[in-house]
Amino acid sequence: METNLLNEPYRELAPETYPLLLGQSKYRPKRLFCKGALPSADKIGIAMVGTRRPTASAEELCRRLVASLKGTNAVVVSGLAQGIDSFCHKASLDAGIPTIAVLAQGLDAKIDGERATIAERILQAGGALLSEYEGDAPAYKGCFVARNRIISGLSQATLVVQSRKKGGALITAQYCIDEGKLLLAIPGNFDCDLYSGTNALLDSGHAKPVFIPENLRSAAGISLIEGAKIEQLTTCGVQLSSGAQKVFDRFNGFRKTFSELQEDFGFKAPELLAILTELEISGLVTSKDNFQFYFNGA
Incomplete structure (x- = not known):
């Protein structure tokens, strides 16, 4: 019988063991709890975030974006929300790329529906679930804003895939801007509300565009792992x-x-x-x- 890793106990991380770039971030939390395995020191966090109600083609877009990171040291970081977050986690799992989900609730709190399946797959694949909330603490509205600073804090760069002019993804983008990190965005149809946020980030000059999904790796400045010569x-x-x-x-x-x-x-x-x-x-x-x-x- 396969073990349900979601039922395994969580552990508190010492600040000096915070993964990726979080220990260096001005937004690092005072406490951080973890289930699963932390990435090695050579890994590079790439945050991929967006709306919970994306376009019909968004899942394929996320698959192509994530696939461009194959053969690198990238770790895909997102928030396990429905929509873009879940698409990016699933694409990472399907491509064999490590992924971390940052939750806005305690790690013992119930995760509903397909999100629970994705969370279990993340743990089975050697990824991690992180939260600054202890036990079964529920997710309140303010928890999602706080969660977003950790997503950005972990990452070398943040990509906003699809977003309206207001939303959690743009809050994550602002944290990225505030820390002087690389912000990327997917441009879209100017008449499509689901691209109004990304287009605004690009128009303001705060974000760098990714016109072709397969070019995410180079846009984020990530090298392929050196193979045999x-x-x-x-x-x-x-x-x-x-x-x-x-x-x-x-x-x-x-x-x-x-x-x-x-x-x-x-x-x-x-x-x-x-x-x-x-x-x-x-x-x-x-x-x-x-x-x-x-x-x-x-």
Whole structure:
């Protein structure tokens, strides 16, 4: 029988063990409670926040944004609210990217519906739930504003995906601005109310735009984890086949699905599988789902 990690006891963190950038933030809380595993010191927090009632295409947008962080040291930080927050947590879990949820209630307080499923998945995947509230303390209105400062405080950069002109995501954005951190926003149709907040952040010059979801990684200034170098492989006596060399040279630093690779090169499935296996063994390509492949070489 699988353990329900949500029922496990929480622990209080000493201030010197606060994760990511929170210990250095002027908004760090006096007390912080945790369930789950904290990220290692080399990880980089990226806050992704937005409205609870997003557009119909928002889930796919969040999936593409999060996928751009594959192969990096990024940790996706959000607030486990319905809508954009939940989409970003789920996308992170599906992509194998660590994620942290900051709650506006005690860690023993009940989490309802799909949010409970996501919270359990976060813990099962080695992520963490954080809160400054003890026990089963309920979420009052002011708790959400306070929660937002922790989301920003943990993170190197904050991305507002979709937001109206007023909302919790813009409060998180203001905390980011106040600490002089990088603020990013997705531009949208000027007639769409769900982009009025992000467009206002961009128009004011406070935020930097992310026009293409796959460019979030570079916009946030996050590098790919260095993979094996071609020169190192040659020194070790490893020679890539001509097909593997061709595929790697073209897509180094990019993410491609299996079908996209087939379309670009016209390989038959068995041939392409052999090439990808060769590149994975050489440390030049990574994939956790055998669907998306990340070309990480230097």
